[in-house]
Amino acid sequence: MANHGRRVFFLLPHVEIRGGNKTVLEVADRLMERGHAVHVLTDTGRRPDWLDVRAPIEPRERWRKRITDDDIVIMTWDYDADYLLDVRGYKGYYIQHFMHFVEDVFKLPLDFFVSVSSYVQTHTLETYGVHSHLILNGIDHAVFRPRADVMRVDNRVMTLGWSGWKGAEDVEKAIKLVRAQGQPVDFTSVHNLSSEEMARAYCSSAVYVSGSWYEGFGLPVLEAMACGCAVATTDSKGIDDFAIDGETCLKVPPRDPQAMAEAVLRLLRDPGLRQRLAVNGLAVAQRFGWERSIDAWENLLGLRTGRPLFLETGAQKGLAASSPETLQVMRRVRQTCARRRRGERLARVKSALRRVLPFR
Numbered sequence: 001m002a003n004h005g006r007r008v009f010f011l012l013p014h015v016e017i018r019g020g021n022k023t024v025l026e027v028a029d030r031l032m033e034r035g036h037a038v039h040v041l042t043d044t045g046r047r048p049d050w051l052d053v054r055a056p057i058e059p060r061e062r063w064r065k066r067i068t069d070d071d072i073v074i075m076t077w078d079y080d081a082d083y084l085l086d087v088r089g090y091k092g093y094y095i096q097h098f099m100h101f102v103e104d105v106f107k108l109p110l111d112f113f114v115s116v117s118s119y120v121q122t123h124t125l126e127t128y129g130v131h132s133h134l135i136l137n138g139i140d141h142a143v144f145r146p147r148a149d150v151m152r153v154d155n156r157v158m159t160l161g162w163s164g165w166k167g168a169e170d171v172e173k174a175i176k177l178v179r180a181q182g183q184p185v186d187f188t189s190v191h192n193l194s195s196e197e198m199a200r201a202y203c204s205s206a207v208y209v210s211g212s213w214y215e216g217f218g219l220p221v222l223e224a225m226a227c228g229c230a231v232a233t234t235d236s237k238g239i240d241d242f243a244i245d246g247e248t249c250l251k252v253p254p255r256d257p258q259a260m261a262e263a264v265l266r267l268l269r270d271p272g273l274r275q276r277l278a279v280n281g282l283a284v285a286q287r288f289g290w291e292r293s294i295d296a297w298e299n300l301l302g303l304r305t306g307r308p309l310f311l312e313t314g315a316q317k318g319l320a321a322s323s324p325e326t327l328q329v330m331r332r333v334r335q336t337c338a339r340r341r342r343g344e345r346l347a348r349v350k351s352a353l354r355r356v357l358p359f360r
Contacts, residue, residue, distance in 0.1 A: 007037040007071045008301060010094075011080045013344060015040075015048040015057065017192055019219040020096040023116070023137050024076050028055040030294045036303050039063065041083075050194050063087075072301055072308070074114075078102040079340035081333050084110075090308065095132060097216035098123040098237065102336045106130045107329045112300065112310035116217045117238045133300055133310070136241060137217050138290035143195050144226040146282070150203040153186055155268060158205035158229070160220050161189035167211025167234060170257050174209070177261035183268055202227035206274060207267045212236040213254040218243065222288060225249075225281030230274040232263040242288065248281040 008031065010024050025040065025048070032038045032055045045059035064087060067073060071089035075081060078100050084091050085108075092112040093105060098120050100106075106128035113132035115121035121134045157178075159171045168189060175187045190201055198220075202208060208224035210233040215221075218239035224231055225242065231249040233239060234256075245251035250266065252259035267274045302308030 005037075005070065006301070006303065006306070007039065007067075008303070009063065009067060009071060009073045009089075010038070010040050011060065011073065011075045011077070011083060012040060012042045013077055013080060013341070014042055014044070015046065015051075015053075017048070017050045019217070020076065021048075022051060022195075023096065023217070023219065024094070025051060025053050025055070026138070026140070026290065027294070027297060029053060030290055031055075031297060031303070034294065034298065034303075036298075050192065078105050079337040079344070081105045081108065082337035082341075085330055085334065090310070092310070095120055095124055095216070097214075098127075099214060101340050102333060103128070104329050104333045104336065107326070108333065109326060112308075114300065117241055119237045119240050120216050123237075133296075135293055135296045135300070136288065137219060137222070138288050138293040139219070139223055139226055139285070140195065141226060141286070141289060144199050144202070144223045144285075146228040147200065147203040150200055152206060152228075153204055154206050154271070155184050156186040156188065156205045157207045157209055157264060157268070158188050158190065158201055158224075159209045159211065161191040165213045167213055167254065169211075170234075170255055170260065171209050171211040173257035174211075174260035174264060177257060178264050178268070181261075181265060183265055185264075185268070198223065199227055202229045205229050207232060207264060209260065209264060210234060210236065210239075211254075211260065215239055217241075221249070222285055225278075226285035226288075228278050228282050230267050230278045231281060232260065232267060234260070242281075242284050244284075247277070248284050249277060 010028050015021055028038045028040050038055050040055055040057045041060035047057050067087045067089050069088050073087055073089045074092045074094050075084045076094045079102050090111045094114045096116045113130055115132040115134050121132050124130050124132050161168050175185055178185055202224045208229045208231050210221050212234055215236040215238040221231055221233055221239050222242055233249050234254040235251045243249045250263040252263050298304050300309045
């Protein structure tokens with residue numbers, strides 16, 4: 001398949017295990033499988049040890065001066081905007097969330113924006129006045145599927161054990177409330193698992209619980225559904241394309257352990273409800289394959305035709321000829337990105353230390 005000599009660069013600060021990182025790496029790999037020139041640029045060029053990635057992952061500084069006007073550079077975290085401003089080529093923002101630390105990025109005259117969910121697309125338009133292309137995530141159904149060789153345990157409840165806005169503490173409080181009602185629970189909190197390990201964990205669980213306060217897409221919820229697991233989740237917004245209260249899941253308000261406990265109790269005590277939600281969730285999850293998503297990426301970036309779709313919906317903005325107002329925005333963006341990048345690096349160091357030191 002012709003790619004017209006155009007290269008695509010995805011920017012990631014790192015490749016630690018995150019749903020957003022996983023999505024970007026999957027997109028890069030699948031575009032490369034279709035014959036396109038794709039590079040993932042990170043701070044270090046280090047490859048992930050939790051996902052088999054075939055696309056090249058390289059230090060971003062190696063490419064800063066080598067990117068050409070015909071290339072496409074896509075940032076995926078808002079505080080990578082400073083690098084985006086420094087390089088040539090068409091420039092886009094793959095918006096994977098509706099919580100932004102560098103809101104000025106939406107004032108930059110970028111060539112295109114891509115939203116990962118309907119909620120993110122609507123929020124981006126209503127909050128920032130920015131139109132974006134909607135490309136929903138896919139999942140690998142060869143991995144995330146019901147497994148005949150994995151026994152589902154009727155009272156097993158699983159969650160993703162990430163603290164902070166992922167809501168692990170809220171889920172743990174909810175499980176204590178469930179047990180206080182005399183309901184036996186085999187509770188497991190997982191993190192840092194490979195895709196295969198995650199799939200088997202979903203398949204062994206009767207209920208998957210998501211406690212996130214907000215999500216841009218909510219990949220684990222969809223993965224759990226694809227594995228035939230009933231889901232209780234917070235109303236975290238980005239999941240709305242597949243998480244329908246009473247049909248494919250039970251939804252509760254974020255940061256409400258009592259409401260979450262009631263939802264988990266309903267699912268554990270009502271096998272019929274649990275089965276109905278699991279069947280419906282599995283059916284909806286089947287619609288989220290990667291083929292349609294990668295087709296949309298190819299069309300948007302013009303990788304088949306040589307004519308990017310984003311050029312048909314609006315002329316290239318061109319940061320080189322920016323107005324004084326835009327230049328001022330660019331200065332603010334650079335300053336904010338620098339602060340955010342320092343903070344993120346410090347957080348990653350602290351996280352690594354917590355994993356190896358015998359104290360917290």
